[in-house]
Amino acid sequence: MALPRTALLWSGLFILTWLLSAWSKSLAEAMDLSWMVKYPTAWVFPLKDYISGAMRWLVEDATFGLFTFTDATRALAWLIEKPYELVRALLSSGFERGFGRDAVQIVPPLSWLAVLAGVMALGHYARDWILAAIVGTSFAYLATFGQWDSAMITLASVVIAVPIGVAGGLFLGIQAYRHPLFDRLLKPLLDLMQTIPIFAYLVPILFMFGFGPVSALVATVIYAMPPMVRVTTMALKAVDPEIKDFGIMSGCTRHQITWRILVPSARGSLMLGVNQVIMLSLNMVIIASMIGAGGLGFDVLSSLRRLDIGGGFEAGIAIVILAIAIDRLSQAFAERDGNTAPVSTEISVLRRHPRSFIVLAVLILSMSIGQFAPMFQTYPEAQTLTTGAFWSETVKFLNISYFDQFEAVKIFFLKGFMLPIKRFFLGIPWPWMIGIVVLLGWKFGDWKLALINGLMALFIVTTGMWSKAMITVYLCGASVLIASVIGIPLGVLAAVNKRAGAIIGVVIDTLQTLPSFVYLIPVVMLFRIGDFTAMIAIVLYSLTPAVRYTAHGVASVSSELIEAGVVSGCTRWQILTRIRLPLALPDILLGINQTIMLALSMLVITALVGTRDLGQEVYIALTKADTGRGIVAGLAIAFIAIIADRIISASARNARIRFGLEAAHD
């Protein structure tokens, strides 16, 4: 009987909130309680000014005696910059003497044929000829579509950012594994690193590390590292304790246990972390290009600035292609068996390293012939293809022929769906909303969750972010709702139909790696500036996890249960709705959770088309170089994300316990 009563409680509360929201304004006026609807500016705690002040002190005055704080960060920047310059010179600019006009190229960059041969050799080494062909085709695409130079600059930043992210993540992960206290302190920090939008901490990073590619690299590492830390800790914990005991018995030092036993045993899982770091680094290229990383991200931005939709699209697709090539390569390395057959040292060096020799041969040949015939060195510009005009013409055609239909759909959604939700959230008095958040925490989790939720909501109110936070909740809420309505059925379809699954997989992979800015501008052309345009962009970006987790959940329902269903005469529909979907519920909830996270991370991008939420606050802070304002708004976004994450994770765990998939711990 417990379930219906809870349901009754929640729906009652919802109706009450709705009524309150609708009448709050007139109610507040009648009872002189307007502070409950609109948090008075005089009560705002000026946290952002304190943060800006602290930052100024750190950059201008802070000193460790022998050297200042700025000296320390600049030294760090130098350490990152030197290897980056080396890789960039190798891949893109070549080695030069002198500067500017007087610069003379001493050594050209690696020829495109050599790089192509190199990645194909890696593909063959990691798996087989098929992978070599896939990677080779991808890089050939970059050359034939004239994206080579920019792609190499982007590749150079990835080549530097990924090892730093992996090494840092591994180090922190191992520390967290060894010291449980450190683990507990690190966890909230990781949450913040993943949920605070990058724009919020770009300004302090620029202050500390100077202008140029280093700051972009640092921002990329901060964003891409957390999954590596989490995966490391989890993978080490999952290593069979007997293996570790064996190490202790045979007298290994702690260092040896870590590096000779634990890390090699967890190699497979660790490679998944590496893969995540690579993907997230590539996600960052657009934002990194805004502060000096250059490369493909910059091409996307500058093309769209002059409304060259086709140019932006091609550069965007080049990012997707590069991401896919690197992703497949790193996955192949992850799955590759660690212990390859030992090669006899008796056969010649050439036979032992055939690939290295072929690559070396291509390198020397192409670069020496390239001295006389440049096409062997750099891909000839005259031979590049472009589909740019096609994309621009398509958007133009849609715009001219179907604008009225688009407009009708938009008006329908705005009036019937988005505006009511907006009014609902903006109308709720803030003390009531805090009460609800606390109650949700207490009901789904425990008193600790309730307390944390309450504190985080209070932070948002007292820093004066409330109304922008509510617009954020409305915009993300509406988008997540639509993304779930589209994504969950797609996920089910992908799970039950293999062919559909393959197609859907490609589409959502593309959606996730294609920089959203690429489709944002055409969407503006078709739907104008406004919340609806922002919603489309958020839905497109955050759809992926809803599809992926649902597909995973539905596919992994045990076959015995399904057989039991078949035996007892269930129809296919009944199997789906009575067995598969309920059992996949925890996974679906986690998918929605991830969808919310992605939706929130899109906010800063949608600010670029003129939304009025926390994303805009962060963006304004960035353009005004206001450290405190950006960080406070960023924290507010992070707190919304964390509140949503904790509540949904707790209810997913409850669901798992209910279905007996997980044991109740307490």
Next chain:
Amino acid sequence: MTHILKKTAIGAVTSVILAGTALAGVESADPIKLTLHDWSGQLINTQIMGSILEEAGYNVEYVQADYIAQFAGLKTGDLTLAMEIWATTGQEALDEATASGKVVNAGETGLQAIEEWWYPLYMKERCPGLPDWNALKDCAEVFSTAETAPLGRYVGGPVTWGGFDEERVEALALDFEVVHAGTDAALFAELESAYQRQAPVMLWVYVPHWAPAKYDGEFVEFPPYSVECYSDAAAGINPDAAYDCGKPRGPIWKAAWAGMEDKWPGAYAAVQAYTLNNTEMSAMVGAVDLEGQDIDTVVANWMADNKDRWSAWIAE
């Protein structure tokens, strides 16, 4: 791998030996760092300045930086020179920076910024009386969309650009709703979309920019701007409200790190002497953004055609 390392080593050694030989007569061989933003006019402007400095024998480096955030770098000397600070959008930040004593205003670029409400020429038939702003009183509805009707719709710039358009609409009693684009790209996407359909549109356009070269249209003529109009409610047409006039126009400034003059006096003199004009800049921006020419080519052409001008700047 060893092969590559060897090459690097050779490169590094030769560059150490030969560095500095090509540089005679300049005060410092350290690179002068010029900032690049993401619009073509600024890239052209900066690269012309860079080319001139290179001709004078200086080392030049280009750094990608955000328009406002760059002031932090200019103050510390991380960045040396910013070639386009618009009086219309960057004055506040520039004044703040020069007040700190660490950044100096290196004079006008000769380019004049104009920012105002703008409409495509086909709207003139639907709203006769334009460009005079009084015409908008009667035909605001022509500019309306389903969401704003019966009010006209005006697409303003990103909120960070300021512009006081809400106040202007209020003060001049115009039946318009102000919608803010988040970025420059979104703003002109609206124009492109409307222009393709010959649909009504009224938006914030600025020059020098490629848009007025690509689309036929005009600026609305508001009562001319004055300082009093913005600061004093009594001034202007509406005695009870400020902002009852057009937007200010103003020069585009050059801003430099205060230490530049001491470190590279010759280069600083050239920067101060440098001027372009709106006509040649518009032509170059058009060549890049509309005809698809390479920025390097456009800059090289300007350098070839104007040798006398820039030679005089570095000779001073």
